[in-house]
Amino acid sequence: xxxxxxxxxxxxxxxxxxxxxxxxxxxxxxxxxxxxxxxxxxxxxxxxxxxxxxxxxxxxxxxxxxxxxxxxxxxxxxxxxxxxxxxxxxxxxxxxxxxxxxxxxxxxxxx
Amino acid sequence: xxxxxxxxxxxxxxxxxxxxxxxxxxxxxxxxxxxxxxxxxxxxxxxxxxxxxxxxxxxxxxxxxxxxxxxxxxxxxxxxxxxxxxxxxxxxxxxxxxxxxxxxxxxxxxxxx
Numbered sequence: 001x002x003x004x005x006x007x008x009x010x011x012x013x014x015x016x017x018x019x020x021x022x023x024x025x026x027x028x029x030x031x032x033x034x035x036x037x038x039x040x041x042x043x044x045x046x047x048x049x050x051x052x053x054x055x056x057x058x059x060x061x062x063x064x065x066x067x068x069x070x071x072x073x074x075x076x077x078x079x080x081x082x083x084x085x086x087x088x089x090x091x092x093x094x095x096x097x098x099x100x101x102x103x104x105x106x107x108x109x110x111x
Numbered sequence: 112x113x114x115x116x117x118x119x120x121x122x123x124x125x126x127x128x129x130x131x132x133x134x135x136x137x138x139x140x141x142x143x144x145x146x147x148x149x150x151x152x153x154x155x156x157x158x159x160x161x162x163x164x165x166x167x168x169x170x171x172x173x174x175x176x177x178x179x180x181x182x183x184x185x186x187x188x189x190x191x192x193x194x195x196x197x198x199x200x201x202x203x204x205x206x207x208x209x210x211x212x213x214x215x216x217x218x219x220x221x222x223x224x
């Protein structure tokens with residue numbers, strides 16, 4: 001059974017600082033997704049990581065995937081207040097579109 | 112990207128009643144997925160809906176409680192039956208419309224009194 005651990009659960013960081021969110025999963029997965037959720041809103045797709053060593057960047061966010069270690073990271077560079085949200089990682093069950101979500105990381109960026 | 116509309120966006124219901132949630136996609140998709148997000152929690156997959164066949168449910172979810180219809184390739188409904196306060200959640204549908212991304216609907220926030 002695919003299980004997902006995400007840490008930290010809560011992250012309070014100052015504007016301009018860097019930080020990394022970690023996503024560990026328990027069994028083989030061939031694809032991993034990152035989503036952002038604002039309070040009271042649905043999920044916004046950020047990244048899809050398709051293979052070992054994949055790295056994708058969009059603005060101040062960069063995601064990577066190590067399938068051998070069963071680890072994905074979401075790195076935040078020079079955080080700004082607009083990045084405040086909850087971030088979820090979700091590896092998919094192998095060769096399906098069924099996602100198993102991590103616990104989420106609630107990010108709060110303050111001046 | 113996909114345009115996925117869910118109705119209703121929110122509802123407040125009495126225990127023991129049922130609510131049907133609709134999910135409409137702007138293109139044809141093979142599979143649609145229904146998720147639940149309990150307050151302050153992550154998302155959990157309820158079931159997968161394929162057109163022309165019965166939905167397949169995840170462990171802990173049963174058809175009597177969450178019947179699903181999938182009459183065509185752009186539409187699905189999820190019914191939450193005989194509701195209790197524990198069913199208070201956000202319910203979301205998800206699809207992949209070509210490409211690699213999986214998109215989520217706007218969600219239905221359900222409160223059961």
